[in-house]
Amino acid sequence: MATSRTMHRLASGCLGLALASGTGMAGAEEALTAYNTYQSVPFVTEKGGLAQDLVAYLNQKLKGKYQFQLNSLPRDRLNQTVINDPNFKGIVLLLNPLFVDDAERKKFLWTQPVMADSNAVISMASKKIEYTDPDSLKGTRFAGISGNRYAGLEDRFGKDIQRDNVGEEMTNIRKVAAGRADVTIMAFSTYRYLVKQIGESAKLDTTLYVSSKPHAKFDRFIFVSKADPVLAKELDGVIGGMKADPAWKAVLARYAIE
Known part of the structure; x- marks a missing residue:
């Protein structure tokens, strides 16, 4: 009987840990890649650049939900990997629908404009x-x-x-x-x-x-896979408030962008 009670307590404890662990996992930040294809200034500089600052801004605004890691790569490589995978995970920074043959915005989910250029x-x-x-x-x-x-x-x-x-x-x-x-x-x-x-x-x-x-003339956006509408909605909510945010205005001013 003592053995049975001990086993029951152990099983209950393990179940509690599993539930606690599951709850923690459910609330954890999702780690995703933020793809940038621009290798020139101001997007990439010796001290970081606009792409890195944009990722830091998004991480701060979406803290507890998503954590983005910047990956700067040539456009050709993006085309061969991300663009050719309709279910890719992550976000693609600062492109325009015309740049990826998505003028009608049917291939990907696009945010509001991040900036004009x-x-x-x-x-x-x-x-x-x-x-x-x-x-x-x-x-x-x-x-x-x-x-x-x-x-x-x-x-x-x-x-x-x-x-x-x-x-x-x-x-x-x-x-x-x-x-x-x-x-x-x-x-x-x-x-x-x-x-x-x-x-x-x-x-x-x-x-x-x-x-x-x-x-x-064109606008620069962020896009995600059509398989990730929740992420697209979260991003769009942040970007919708960027234009009036002093913190984002300071980032643009750092790179002489109006």
């Missing part, structure tokens, strides 16, 4: 190029980024637009400023950050000209 057309102030359409760049020396595709211009390269590629945007800014290229195109957020960092010493803000019409 554009592709700036940058030339020398002494030889201004005001962009209206691809013909505006006819006869120019175009400073590009290896692997990047430029909408409306791809079939012109090697014909009436001479393209020369490098690996990062800073080199292209310097090429245009020095007159070794006529024009380059990059995210305006990247341009603003670079000018903020080196413009005062190099006087880039007066040496370079940004066309009043960009190559393209």
Whole structure:
């Protein structure tokens, strides 16, 4: 009898531990990957960058529910893995539906916009190029980024637009400023950050000209798999309040983003 009572107490104790453990697990944060495909400033910098700050902001707002870990990877790798898996786990940062062939937003669940951006057309102030359409760049020396595709211009390269590629945007800014290229195109957020960092010493803000019409305007979003509507709703709730949040405004100001 003593043995039976002892076994009963042990079984009850184990059951209690199991229930307590199950309750704890149910309330634990879910660890997920936050994918970022931008390797340039301001998205990635020596001290972190906008992508890292965005992940930290989301982690703070969704504490107790989700914990995101930043993974910066090339776009090609994202396409081969995440984009091709309709049930992928995690979130993808700062892209636009057009960038992943989801203009109608049927493939993924998208949040509200995180920020607005554009592709700036940058030339020398002494030889201004005001962009209206691809013909505006006819006869120019175009400073590009290896692997990047430029909408409306791809079939012109090697014909009436001479393209020369490098690996990062800073080199292209310097090429245009020095007159070794006529024009380059990059995210305006990247341009603003670079000018903020080196413009005062190099006087880039007066040496370079940004066309009043960009190559393209777009918003940056976060998207998740259609298999995870709860996560999408949680993210959208946070992002809906970002615009008025002083903490997020401070993050954008850090990278010269309005």
